Amino acid sequence: MTYQADRLANFGTSIFTEIAALADQHQALRLSSGYPNTSGPNSLIEATTVAMQKGHNQYVWSHGAGPLRDAIARHEQRFYQREVNPDTEITVTAGATEALFLSAMAFVNPGDEVIVLEPYFEYYVPNAEMAGGVPRYVPLRAPDWTFDPDELAAAFNNKTKLIMLNTPHNPTGRVFTKAQLQIIADLCQKWDVIAVVDEVYEHLVYGDAQHVRLRDLPEMADRTITISSMSKTFSMTGWRIGWILASEALSNAVRLVHQFTVDCASAPLQFGCAAALDLPDAYYADLANTYAQKRDLLLPTIQQIGLKPYIPDAGFFIMADFSDLGFSDDVAFCKHLIETVGVATIPPSAFFSSGNKSLAKQWIRFAFCKDDAVLTAACERLMQLS
Ligand SMILES: Cc1ncc(COP(=O)(O)O)c(C=O)c1O
Incomplete structure (x- = not known):
């Protein structure tokens, strides 16, 4: 006997929970989650x-x-x-x-x-x-x-x-x-x-x-x-x-x-x-500048290790194509990054319907909404792939 309503039948555990558990197990730096590791003003x-x-x-x-x-x-x-x-x-x-x-x-x-x-x-x-x-x-x-x-x-x-x-x-x-x-x-x-x-x-x-x-x-x-x-x-x-x-x-x-x-x-x-x-315009401008700098801190490393990033105009994520590294599955590559270099990312096929997951199979998503110390440490770890 199941008590759960039928409308929940298609819902499973979020990919974020799965990646977070694996990241914890390997003390990985979390460039997976879309939230800052510092508080706002x-x-x-x-x-x-x-x-x-x-x-x-x-x-x-x-x-x-x-x-x-x-x-x-x-x-x-x-x-x-x-x-x-x-x-x-x-x-x-x-x-x-x-x-x-x-x-x-x-x-x-x-x-x-x-x-x-x-x-x-x-x-x-x-x-x-x-x-x-x-x-x-x-x-x-x-x-x-x-x-x-x-x-x-x-x-x-x-x-x-x-x-x-x-x-x-x-x-x-x-x-x-x-x-x-x-x-x-x-x-x-x-x-x-x-x-x-x-x-x-x-x-x-x-x-x-x-x-x-x-x-x-x-x-x-x-x-x-x-x-x-x-x-x-x-x-x-x-x-x-x-x-x-x-x-x-x-x-x-x-x-x-x-x-x-x-x-x-x-x-x-x-x-x-x-x-x-009601914070002044300067707050909003600083916010965008700070995130642009964080993006630019992470991008060169992503390129140096052989990934091809889509340069984002906005937000705090970088999608990068890893196909030149010989991997063909985003979930497998994410797990590999966590287990071998200690950096957690998100496999973006999770954001596609089952029929279209192949469109993201060679991509991973990095979140750069972290303080510079975390981003720098992540870059050092990622360089092990070069
Ligand atoms: C596109 C998008 N919409 C909505 C949300 C959730 O926003 P909120 O924290 O205001 O619920 C997120 C959080 O990651 C997001 O990326």
């Missing part, structure tokens, strides 16, 4: 402590504490020159993770199709499936990690309800161009589809690259759910505060699910986050 911790001391310890509005929604609206104005109504168009969630779940539960009926661009952040498909949705995969392919417009167009039909995408993109580190987003926008309009755009890396964009938002393209604001969070911009992945930006009608739907899922995200942390979003 002290001022956030102080602002949260003050909020607790002032008594902000009770439930707040389900859709978010007023000061945080106001701060998100100011952030919109400052970085995207957009007026957003904090009362009706912003919903504070328990991280982008909850926002993704709400987006699926609020809009997908059983049997609806959900287009997922792959490689995808590993929660998209379970979220779509929990809502009864049927994923339709459209791959991004190396070397540029982009989609084929005809293949994308062929995935849309009158059962399509949502498309889930991520820009700047994990794991490839590419940002979708305006022209690419326009192709997606045209298809969403043609087939009356809602776009869920995960933009958690919105502030980690390097050099001349530019983060363009689907919601800012003509006619897209009313059919786009934009998701972001504190995790990556403020190096506080454990705080679990994120948000959804959407029209009033779409916000109302996600709020219904949110209200009966978590009620509200952690109240005192919302006050700390409000202070964080």
Whole structure:
């Protein structure tokens, strides 16, 4: 007799858990996990402590504490020159993770199709499936990690309800161009589809690259759910505060699910986050510069040991092709790196559907969101492969 609900039948242990266990066993440096090994700014911790001391310890509005929604609206104005109504168009969630779940539960009926661009952040498909949705995969392919417009167009039909995408993109580190987003926008309009755009890396964009938002393209604001969070911009992945930006009608739907899922995200942390979003422009610029330097610290070693990296424009991951080293399987190569040199990475085939895993079989993903001491030590270990 199994008590587990049928809807969980396809869910297994995440690749991150498996790699973390092996990394522990071999005391490997973890360039696998997508979170920093240092905390974000002290001022956030102080602002949260003050909020607790002032008594902000009770439930707040389900859709978010007023000061945080106001701060998100100011952030919109400052970085995207957009007026957003904090009362009706912003919903504070328990991280982008909850926002993704709400987006699926609020809009997908059983049997609806959900287009997922792959490689995808590993929660998209379970979220779509929990809502009864049927994923339709459209791959991004190396070397540029982009989609084929005809293949994308062929995935849309009158059962399509949502498309889930991520820009700047994990794991490839590419940002979708305006022209690419326009192709997606045209298809969403043609087939009356809602776009869920995960933009958690919105502030980690390097050099001349530019983060363009689907919601800012003509006619897209009313059919786009934009998701972001504190995790990556403020190096506080454990705080679990994120948000959804959407029209009033779409916000109302996600709020219904949110209200009966978590009620509200952690109240005192919302006050700390409000202070964080108002940090000066210099904070955001330093963040991007620091990550660009970390990327550039790791890249030469990756090249020297014979891997061919895709140079990321954004995010904190580097995808690298290891086929010249005589390996042909990403999981086997990841295990080899952990066991022989003590560096943990992630096999990106985990971010593809079963039919398309071969597209990533010769790639691995390095995370460079670690302090320089860890990155330098990892480079020294990796050089043993040269
Ligand atoms: C693309 C992407 N979306 C969402 C998340 C989760 O964000 P949060 O910590 O806000 O739940 C991550 C975390 O790694 C991510 O890479």
